[in-house]
Amino acid sequence: xxxxxxxxxxxxxxxxxxxxxxxxxxxxxxxxxxxxxxxxxxxxxxxxxxxxxxxxxxxxxxxxxxxxxxxxxxxxxxxxxxxxxxxxxxxxxxxxxxxxxxxxxxxxxxxxxxxxxxxxxxxxxxxxxxxxxxxxxxxxxxxxxxxxxxxxxxxxxxxxxxxxxxxxxxxxxxx
Amino acid sequence: xxxxxxxxxxxxxxxxxxxxxxxxxxxxxxxxxxxxxxxxxxxxxxxxxxxxxxxxxxxxxxxxxxxxxxxxxxxxxxxxxxxxxxxxxxxxxxxxxxxxxxxxxxxxxxxxxxxxxxxxxxxxxxxxxxxxxxxxxxxxxxxxxxxxxxxxxx
Numbered sequence: 451x452x453x454x455x456x457x458x459x460x461x462x463x464x465x466x467x468x469x470x471x472x473x474x475x476x477x478x479x480x481x482x483x484x485x486x487x488x489x490x491x492x493x494x495x496x497x498x499x500x501x502x503x504x505x506x507x508x509x510x511x512x513x514x515x516x517x518x519x520x521x522x523x524x525x526x527x528x529x530x531x532x533x534x535x536x537x538x539x540x541x542x543x544x545x546x547x548x549x550x551x552x553x554x555x556x557x558x559x560x561x562x563x564x565x566x567x568x569x570x571x572x573x574x575x576x577x578x579x580x581x582x583x584x585x586x587x588x589x590x591x592x593x594x595x596x597x598x599x600x601x602x603x604x605x606x607x608x609x610x611x612x613x614x615x616x617x618x619x620x621x622x623x624x625x
Numbered sequence: 626x627x628x629x630x631x632x633x634x635x636x637x638x639x640x641x642x643x644x645x646x647x648x649x650x651x652x653x654x655x656x657x658x659x660x661x662x663x664x665x666x667x668x669x670x671x672x673x674x675x676x677x678x679x680x681x682x683x684x685x686x687x688x689x690x691x692x693x694x695x696x697x698x699x700x701x702x703x704x705x706x707x708x709x710x711x712x713x714x715x716x717x718x719x720x721x722x723x724x725x726x727x728x729x730x731x732x733x734x735x736x737x738x739x740x741x742x743x744x745x746x747x748x749x750x751x752x753x754x755x756x757x758x759x760x761x762x763x764x765x766x767x768x769x770x771x772x773x774x775x776x777x778x779x
Contacts, residue, residue, distance in 0.1 A: 458770065515708070590767050591767070
């Protein structure tokens with residue numbers, strides 16, 4: 451459950467990329483609010499992978515819909531503490547059928563991470579606060595489900611379609 | 626639809642467990658009525674799931690949230706279980722849509738209520754209302770917090 455804190459929940463644009471945001475790729479910035487147990491997010495990930503864009507990932511776990519969503523968000527952040535956020539992100543989204551704890555440990559092993567540290571980190575307050583910060587910024591930006599992609603300040607709720615992949619100026623958000 | 630400043634129309638509706646909930650029961654707290662078209666429709670599912678995620682925050686601020694649609698209490702019970710949400714769902718089932726009509730959110734062509742939010746103050750006055758421009762638009766939870774902060778700052 452989201453925890454209360456002093457920052458408000460009122461409307462605000464998605465925050466600009468900060469030093470501890472997860473960014474990769476080059477090109478126009480796509481801010482993704484996603485849930486790591488969401489099949490539509492997995493599909494969006496596979497399509498975005500093929501696009502020349504700079505991706506910024508933000509957690510938006512909808513736990514009432516996906517009971518493992520927060521656990522997985524915390525796991526990805528814990529992997530991030532060992533420098534492997536994107537590897538865990540890709541691993542989870544590209545295999546949505548194995549999301550229980552023993553599967554997480556297998557993934558940790560495959561990525562060559564320190565399992566003891568992973569287990570402590572993923573249950574820690576810092577990781578929980580980091581995920582909650584993203585979730586709250588999504589609520590403030592009006593995110594109502596996943597995936598939600600922000601391009602040039604505009605929210606797109608659909609999975610990027612094939613037409614966008616073949617567009618010469620993909621996902622610029624201009625109409 | 627009903628606007629801020631109006632007296633909230635009285636109602637008495639069964640929830641998903643058959644318990645009757647009336648406007649009088651809600652006195653003394655802020656209430657958000659979430660009118661939505663139908664149980665088990667894809668968009669409504671997303672809407673209640675995302676609101677569920679901020680329910681703890683709303684409750685901490687003394688806000689009660691209630692869903693309202695024309696589905697029966699039995700359908701509400703199944704829908705609530707299916708979604709994994711604890712937001713109580715009120716059955717505006719018989720006479721169908723009577724409360725939606727009283728709140729000005731009835732859509733005659735489809736026989737359902739429009740997707741709308743109504744915030745009622747502790748004294749039973751409507752403090753804020755919002756209707757989606759299209760049935761596909763889910764009002765973000767941020768709008769509820771905006772309205773709440775505005776009221777609490779006033």
